[in-house]
Amino acid sequence: MKKLFYLSFCLFAACKGTQPPTEDYTKYVKPNIGTAHSRYFFYTPAAIPFGMAKLAPSTNGSYGNKDGWEAVGYDERHTSIEGFPNFHEFQVGGIVFAPTTGKLQTTPGKMEDPESGYRSRFDHKDENATAGYYSVLLKDYNIKAELTATARVGFHRYTFPKSDSSNIIFDIGHRMGESGPVVDAEVKLVDGNRIEGYVITKPEYVKKYQADATVPMYFSAALDKAPAAYGTFIDSVATPNSKEVKGKGAGIYLTYKTTADEQVNIKVGLSYTSVENARLNLDTEAKDLTFDQAKTKAHDQWNEKLGRIAVEGGLETDRVKFYTGLFHALLGRGLASDVNNAYPRNDGTIGKADHAFYNTDAIWGGYWNLTPVWAIAYPEYYADFIKGQLLIYKETGWLADGLAAGKYVSGVGTNFTGLVIAAAYNIGIRDFDVKLAYEAALKNETGYVNRAPGAGKMDVGAFVKRGFCPYINNEDQATRELTTEGSQFGTSHTLEYCFSSYAVAQFAKSLGKHEDYEQLMKLSQGWKLLYDSSIKFIRPRDLKGDFIKNFDPAAPWVGFQEGNAWQYTFFVPHEPEQLVNLIGKDVFNRRLDSIFTISQENIFGGGKEIDAFAGLKGLYNQGNQPNLHISWLFNFSGRPDLTQKWVRAICNDFYGTEGIHGYGYGQDEDQGQMGAWYVLAGIGLFDVKGLTAPDASFQLASPLFDKITINGAKKPFVITAEGNSANNMYIQEASLNGKPTDKIPYKDIVNGGTLHLKMGAQPHK
Numbered sequence: 001m002k003k004l005f006y007l008s009f010c011l012f013a014a015c016k017g018t019q020p021p022t023e024d025y026t027k028y029v030k031p032n033i034g035t036a037h038s039r040y041f042f043y044t045p046a047a048i049p050f051g052m053a054k055l056a057p058s059t060n061g062s063y064g065n066k067d068g069w070e071a072v073g074y075d076e077r078h079t080s081i082e083g084f085p086n087f088h089e090f091q092v093g094g095i096v097f098a099p100t101t102g103k104l105q106t107t108p109g110k111m112e113d114p115e116s117g118y119r120s121r122f123d124h125k126d127e128n129a130t131a132g133y134y135s136v137l138l139k140d141y142n143i144k145a146e147l148t149a150t151a152r153v154g155f156h157r158y159t160f161p162k163s164d165s166s167n168i169i170f171d172i173g174h175r176m177g178e179s180g181p182v183v184d185a186e187v188k189l190v191d192g193n194r195i196e197g198y199v200i201t202k203p204e205y206v207k208k209y210q211a212d213a214t215v216p217m218y219f220s221a222a223l224d225k226a227p228a229a230y231g232t233f234i235d236s237v238a239t240p241n242s243k244e245v246k247g248k249g250a251g252i253y254l255t256y257k258t259t260a261d262e263q264v265n266i267k268v269g270l271s272y273t274s275v276e277n278a279r280l281n282l283d284t285e286a287k288d289l290t291f292d293q294a295k296t297k298a299h300d301q302w303n304e305k306l307g308r309i310a311v312e313g314g315l316e317t318d319r320v321k322f323y324t325g326l327f328h329a330l331l332g333r334g335l336a337s338d339v340n341n342a343y344p345r346n347d348g349t350i351g352k353a354d355h356a357f358y359n360t361d362a363i364w365g366g367y368w369n370l371t372p373v374w375a376i377a378y379p380e381y382y383a384d385f386i387k388g389q390l391l392i393y394k395e396t397g398w399l400a401d402g403l404a405a406g407k408y409v410s411g412v413g414t415n416f417t418g419l420v421i422a423a424a425y426n427i428g429i430r431d432f433d434v435k436l437a438y439e440a441a442l443k444n445e446t447g448y449v450n451r452a453p454g455a456g457k458m459d460v461g462a463f464v465k466r467g468f469c470p471y472i473n474n475e476d477q478a479t480r481e482l483t484t485e486g487s488q489f490g491t492s493h494t495l496e497y498c499f500s501s502y503a504v505a506q507f508a509k510s511l512g513k514h515e516d517y518e519q520l521m522k523l524s525q526g527w528k529l530l531y532d533s534s535i536k537f538i539r540p541r542d543l544k545g546d547f548i549k550n551f552d553p554a555a556p557w558v559g560f561q562e563g564n565a566w567q568y569t570f571f572v573p574h575e576p577e578q579l580v581n582l583i584g585k586d587v588f589n590r591r592l593d594s595i596f597t598i599s600q601e602n603i604f605g606g607g608k609e610i611d612a613f614a615g616l617k618g619l620y621n622q623g624n625q626p627n628l629h630i631s632w633l634f635n636f637s638g639r640p641d642l643t644q645k646w647v648r649a650i651c652n653d654f655y656g657t658e659g660i661h662g663y664g665y666g667q668d669e670d671q672g673q674m675g676a677w678y679v680l681a682g683i684g685l686f687d688v689k690g691l692t693a694p695d696a697s698f699q700l701a702s703p704l705f706d707k708i709t710i711n712g713a714k715k716p717f718v719i720t721a722e723g724n725s726a727n728n729m730y731i732q733e734a735s736l737n738g739k740p741t742d743k744i745p746y747k748d749i750v751n752g753g754t755l756h757l758k759m760g761a762q763p764h765k
Helices: 008-016 205-207 275-286 291-308 316-329 370-377 379-396 418-428 434-446 460-466 492-512 514-523 526-528 575-582 585-600 630-636 640-653 673-683 747-750
Strands: 085-087 092-101 127-130 133-138 143-147 153-158 163-171 182-192 194-201 213-223 229-234 239-240 244-246 250-258 262-271 310-311 342-344 351-353 697-700 706-712 715-722 732-737 743-745 753-760
Touching: 008 194, 085 262, 092 153, 092 194, 092 213, 092 262, 133 291, 133 697, 143 291, 153 163, 153 291, 163 182, 163 262, 182 250, 194 275, 205 434, 213 275, 213 747, 229 244, 229 370, 244 250, 250 262, 262 275, 291 316, 291 585, 291 630, 310 316, 310 370, 310 673, 316 379, 370 379, 370 418, 370 673, 379 418, 379 434, 418 434, 418 492, 418 747, 434 460, 434 492, 460 492, 460 673, 492 514, 492 526, 526 753, 575 585, 575 630, 585 630, 630 640, 630 697, 640 673, 640 732, 673 706, 743 747, 747 753
Parallel strands: 715 753
Antiparallel strands: 085 092, 092 163, 127 133, 133 143, 143 153, 153 262, 163 250, 182 194, 182 244, 194 213, 213 262, 229 239, 229 250, 310 706, 342 351, 697 743, 706 715, 732 753
């Protein structure tokens, strides 16, 4: 089938031709914000946008990840660093380097006793982290460690003191971050200046959703100095003069005699396919590149990407929040393919693609945040993301929910990939096989026979047959997302499947698939079967079709994934007008306004409790995905001023600029989706319908900045906010290209133009 290049090609060509921005946007990027209790992939300053090489310090990544989602890696509150892993991704982590001096130690040790291993104490005052670069002084050894990266190559520069025993530990065969237990590892000193090897892991989510699969990571590291001595180790047992070792706990050490301030540089090529491709990645991207050149290149790449949404004016703290949020939105879901287009297939073999292939967390919630940001500023990435998913579909017959080196890692047992494919087609991003994409999206909504667990939506058959998914009480975390006749989360699944059915229905209609359209639109109405008009809440139904008894709207996990009925009753994003009418406009506005009034006292989530699930029992939880759209629903209930008020309040209160108060207090920032929410809120644009409606448009709120220029399209789209200030948060007038408006069609952003807002201190009636 002839591929359609309607929009993506033009946008990509336009973006490729843009000049590097004169503004240094990286000065606003503060990666340490929100690092208390953050996920393993969250803190990776030494990386480029969407890169494979993601380097960072680890404070407790060696502690493991019991269930696959706990916060490990780097924590603002910790005081020692155990090394510098080169891989940081969803369910992927490893290849750790650590410089030391003195007595050789080959295990990281514990935080409460740094001397028990090779870890070192550090102070934040000796730390420098920004987009593309990281440095720190390891106090116990007086070593300065610096990190930067190209797409697939990590750069380490260690500045040693005068010492006869300066060591570099290559800790390869131990569990790191979210990687899961090590299955096997191998490392060898190929010559005096090159170390190569691999580690094979079994992440917890891979165990659950693709039990026979593993995730391999390969590396080829070139050093600019030969060591005076070397050896291998297994755990704490070292073997001097050995050049090769295999098995769990495997590693190699190099020892140097260094003068004061002597530097050792390492370039490490990375790959998910082979050592040979890791070596090829290194030679292709960085053979003649110095550390400083790579650092400058990373800086320029970040500025180009960050500058695609250029903001001016407003508070500097808001610019810090904005560009740090955008940094996270561009950091997650990194490359998994090599320079020769080799990529890891789902079955463990190696494939070849004519485009980039990416890892990805589940897209749960990302259709409100990440994909709209991609759509307006990074459409070439959006297209490649879809093409990668279609590779998995061609191989396995199913779209993946999440992917770790090509393996299924469904995040929460649902799957919105079909929705984001439909949204892309809907807005004109069509640089992929449309026929195959439609087939995959339709199957994702209605297919249930022999459905792969990694595709999520294991209970979609019940939804197709009944119009809703029954609630089945199942406290077993290992199986509760894998049941087929219903689910512990059947109620929230119903709402989600209704939304994605609506999205794919529009795809069907555009392609003239009328029968599919009718079926999908009927399925999209299933939410009404769970609406209890007597209490005006969405309420779980059991296998008999009866509303459950002893219903508590505030109880999380009872029918609702990571949320409760207070939060999920508003999850009808494809038909907010119908929800407003069903509840009644006055009741709807009073209830929703009261929810935010009360929730502000709890910082719109979990208060100051440092826990990813702290806000699950609340009326509103900005710290998780299910209701991130509801502050924008007033645009559909006749009170846009309340959207303007509460969106601004969330930006001010929930988001901070500190290590502990960054994204709430230790809340669940999944690969940039909460950062992307702030980006959209900061420019005053958001689409509750996730760009799935035929007239895909953004609703308005009050931007935080005086001027915003979106540079991702053929022509710039400029937003100006006249009289904007902390007090003047209410839109008095809005004009699009000189004409009054209350929404911004996506096509107008693509075509370029101007949105002018006049702001005031009182709501505009």
